[in-house]
Amino acid sequence: MTSTKQNDSDHVHVVHADASPVLVVGSVALDSVETPFGKADEVLGGSGTYFSSSASHFAPVQLVGVVGNDYPVHQLEPLRARGVDLSGLETADGSSFRWRGRYRHDLNSAETLETHLGVFSHFAPKIPEQFRRSPFVFLANIDPRLQLQVLDQVESPRLVACDTMNFWIESRRPELVELLGRVDLITLNDGEARQLTEQANLVHAARWILDRGPKHVIIKKGEHGAFMFTNESVFFAPAYPLESVFDPTGAGDSFAGGFIGYLASTNDLSDRAMRRAVVVGSAMGSFAVEKFSNERLLEITRSDIESRVQEFRQLVAFDAELPA
Amino acid sequence: MTSTKQNDSDHVHVVHADASPVLVVGSVALDSVETPFGKADEVLGGSGTYFSSSASHFAPVQLVGVVGNDYPVHQLEPLRARGVDLSGLETADGSSFRWRGRYRHDLNSAETLETHLGVFSHFAPKIPEQFRRSPFVFLANIDPRLQLQVLDQVESPRLVACDTMNFWIESRRPELVELLGRVDLITLNDGEARQLTEQANLVHAARWILDRGPKHVIIKKGEHGAFMFTNESVFFAPAYPLESVFDPTGAGDSFAGGFIGYLASTNDLSDRAMRRAVVVGSAMGSFAVEKFSNERLLEITRSDIESRVQEFRQLVAFDAELPA
Numbered sequence: 001m002t003s004t005k006q007n008d009s010d011h012v013h014v015v016h017a018d019a020s021p022v023l024v025v026g027s028v029a030l031d032s033v034e035t036p037f038g039k040a041d042e043v044l045g046g047s048g049t050y051f052s053s054s055a056s057h058f059a060p061v062q063l064v065g066v067v068g069n070d071y072p073v074h075q076l077e078p079l080r081a082r083g084v085d086l087s088g089l090e091t092a093d094g095s096s097f098r099w100r101g102r103y104r105h106d107l108n109s110a111e112t113l114e115t116h117l118g119v120f121s122h123f124a125p126k127i128p129e130q131f132r133r134s135p136f137v138f139l140a141n142i143d144p145r146l147q148l149q150v151l152d153q154v155e156s157p158r159l160v161a162c163d164t165m166n167f168w169i170e171s172r173r174p175e176l177v178e179l180l181g182r183v184d185l186i187t188l189n190d191g192e193a194r195q196l197t198e199q200a201n202l203v204h205a206a207r208w209i210l211d212r213g214p215k216h217v218i219i220k221k222g223e224h225g226a227f228m229f230t231n232e233s234v235f236f237a238p239a240y241p242l243e244s245v246f247d248p249t250g251a252g253d254s255f256a257g258g259f260i261g262y263l264a265s266t267n268d269l270s271d272r273a274m275r276r277a278v279v280v281g282s283a284m285g286s287f288a289v290e291k292f293s294n295e296r297l298l299e300i301t302r303s304d305i306e307s308r309v310q311e312f313r314q315l316v317a318f319d320a321e322l323p324a
Numbered sequence: 325m326t327s328t329k330q331n332d333s334d335h336v337h338v339v340h341a342d343a344s345p346v347l348v349v350g351s352v353a354l355d356s357v358e359t360p361f362g363k364a365d366e367v368l369g370g371s372g373t374y375f376s377s378s379a380s381h382f383a384p385v386q387l388v389g390v391v392g393n394d395y396p397v398h399q400l401e402p403l404r405a406r407g408v409d410l411s412g413l414e415t416a417d418g419s420s421f422r423w424r425g426r427y428r429h430d431l432n433s434a435e436t437l438e439t440h441l442g443v444f445s446h447f448a449p450k451i452p453e454q455f456r457r458s459p460f461v462f463l464a465n466i467d468p469r470l471q472l473q474v475l476d477q478v479e480s481p482r483l484v485a486c487d488t489m490n491f492w493i494e495s496r497r498p499e500l501v502e503l504l505g506r507v508d509l510i511t512l513n514d515g516e517a518r519q520l521t522e523q524a525n526l527v528h529a530a531r532w533i534l535d536r537g538p539k540h541v542i543i544k545k546g547e548h549g550a551f552m553f554t555n556e557s558v559f560f561a562p563a564y565p566l567e568s569v570f571d572p573t574g575a576g577d578s579f580a581g582g583f584i585g586y587l588a589s590t591n592d593l594s595d596r597a598m599r600r601a602v603v604v605g606s607a608m609g610s611f612a613v614e615k616f617s618n619e620r621l622l623e624i625t626r627s628d629i630e631s632r633v634q635e636f637r638q639l640v641a642f643d644a645e646l647p648a
Contacts, residue, residue, distance in 0.1 A: 105524055198431055203567045224548040227565065236639050238560045241551065242526045276644040313644035315560050318599040320637035 015083060019059035019265040021159075024051045025150050026140025026253070028076075028089065031098040033292060035247050036105050043293040044075045045099060047140035047163070049070070050250035053297035054257025054284040055138075056082040057305060059264035062131045062255075063078060064088035064150075067097035068119045079177045082090050088128045092119040096197040107245050108222065127153040136264040138256055140163050144175035151182050161185040161260060163252065169196045177212060185216040187256055193219050202227065203234075206269040208243040218259075218273065220252055228278050233271065238310065238315060247292045254297060258284030283308040300321045339407060343383035343589040344482075348375045349449050349474050350464025351414060352389040352400075353421040357589035357616060359571050360429050367398045367617040369423060371464035371487070374574035377621040378608040379582025380406040381461075381629060383501050383588035386455045387472075388412035392443045402622045412452045416443040432546065444590070451477040460588040462580055463507070467498035475506050483593060485509040485584055487576065489574050493520045501536060510541040511580055517543050526551065527558075538599065542583070544576055552602050557595065561602045562639060564610040564632065571616045575609040578621060582608030608633040 031045030047063045062085045095118035101110040139147040139162035197208035206229035225238040259281030290296045355369025372389045386409045419442035425434040463471040463486035521532035530553035547563040583605030614620045
């Protein structure tokens with residue numbers, strides 16, 4: 001059921017032979033990050049790269065995005081080596097998207113020191129012909145107008161998921177609400193869910209969103225785990241209690257990559273599969289934060305992932321039968 | 325295995341016939357609470373009452389505390405009706421402990437408007453002879469000096485658990501550290517765990533506490549659930565995603581009551597039982613916040629509790645096997 005190939009960096013790269021391709025449209029950036037544990041300069045960043053590194057453990061990934069002609073393309077080699085198809089990654093005249101941020105001791109929220117959009121500010125996603133029939137589509141956190149443009153170019157995907165952020169909730173609310181009517185699933189954090197829906201209670205917030213289209217709403221609470229709401233049920237997966245969170249950047253996109261990648265690897269969209277996908281996503285998010293950039297995501301193996309999923313199982317395992 | 329008796333308020337009161345008694349030493353107060361949903365004046369409050377109401381669903385409870393001679397004793401009738409032994413509740417000359425607090429829209433933290441300790445400021449717990457051999461002891465959130473005095477009066481309990489708060493961490497650190505060496509388990513919230521241990525990371529904080537004596541450390545994160553750490557494993561139970569949290573007062577003590585009460589009902593201290601106990605505690609905490617005061621805890625039935633525990637099971641249930 002699996003194909004194995006040896007990649008450039010001597011890692012064994014395993015993807016299910018019958019996994020469906022996953023199309024992701026997102027940012028490819030150069031991040032400069034300071035944490036209490038060290039700093040990294042101009043390293044591989046952006047929602048598209050975290051998603052791709054993570055999803056590439058499960059399914060073939062097709063990345064659509066844009067970089068400037070100053071981008072150090074060798075930084076993308078590890079993605080290509082993991083089977084990520086970069087033929088949809090444009091190079092435009094100008095400078096690449098750069099983000100500079102800092103995390104303080106509690107690591108809970110990034111302080112953005114500098115955002116330089118560069119060529120990303122004129123990004124108009126063009127989905128290559130060969131990607132348009134991908135059954136799984138992830139619209140990473142970009143302008144909802146662009147997310148809608150992507151949906152105009154794809155052909156009857158099985159599952160479309162999107163992410164968003166406070167900036168778009170404020171500045172593109174009508175387009176975001178339109179987008180809700182056209183996606184199957186949305187991931188957003190608890191603060192964003194409350195902001196979008198103007199509901200303080202997360203159950204009410206989830207219902208507000210479900211009423212506008214998506215069949216699944218995933219509300220991410222960072223170190224406090226993630227809820228998946230549907231009209232029928234609620235599922236919760238904790239974040240893994242890590243001893244050392246090194247750099248929280250990209251945890252949400254790595255979650256999404258694990259989640260969608262896992263679903264694409266099974267082609268199963270049952271509630272059972274969706275629940276496992278949330279746990280796989282949580283596992284991938286927990287790896288992402290163990291090192292700077294995509295580093296940890298690019299070095300872990302299938303067996304690391306399976307062990308972490310079992311650790312999640314142990315973390316919440318209990319016997320629900322009360323004695324008579 | 326269970327005895328059933330009809331109590332005054334027509335509720336069926338079911339406690340395991342072979343459940344061990346649980347001794348709790350804590351406050352019995354008059355609470356006045358304002359929430360966005362209403363207000364309650366001078367209602368049954370205090371850590372001892374929430375714990376007792378909750379634990380009384382599982383085991384016989386013995387409450388030691390103090391009230392002033394102004395206490396409206398009829399408010400304690402529902403506890404007595406649920407089998408709580410009040411023979412250790414002193415009445416002292418003076419006014420009762422009163423707390424007045426307010427919750428804002430997010431319901432996350434209480435704003436204390438007024439605390440009047442009254443007779444509680446001179447409380448010196450005297451454990452009645454007939455309570456001294458109780459196998460399960462809960463030292464609710466009172467001065468660690470008093471918690472130590474209680475331990476000098478009890479005889480080889482099977483499980484001693486304690487709670488504490490920021491105030492004691494600041495003002496009674498040496499006594500609290502001494503107490504850690506004499507208890508089997510401590511419950512505290514995440515902020516308190518960080519404050520006590522000066523460790524930002526909860527895994528490190530738990531290890532700091534485990535190194536000082538307790539075999540189990542329960543770190544409560546309010547609406548974000550609770551961790552139970554031992555030297556061997558970590559367990560996590562989410563808080564139930566309620567649609568309407570009415571009044572968060574007493575959730576932590578209700579958690580402790582469900583946790584200890586459940587253990588006393590089974591007399592089983594295996595990891596399996598402890599994990600179930602955390603879930604039962606979480607279930608009881610989730611009931612406590614649905615109404616003012618002890619109201620909801622006093623009206624629920626065994627079947628309500630069992631249903632809620634099953635809902636917790638559904639909330640976290642997933643199949644950990646990844647396809648080959």
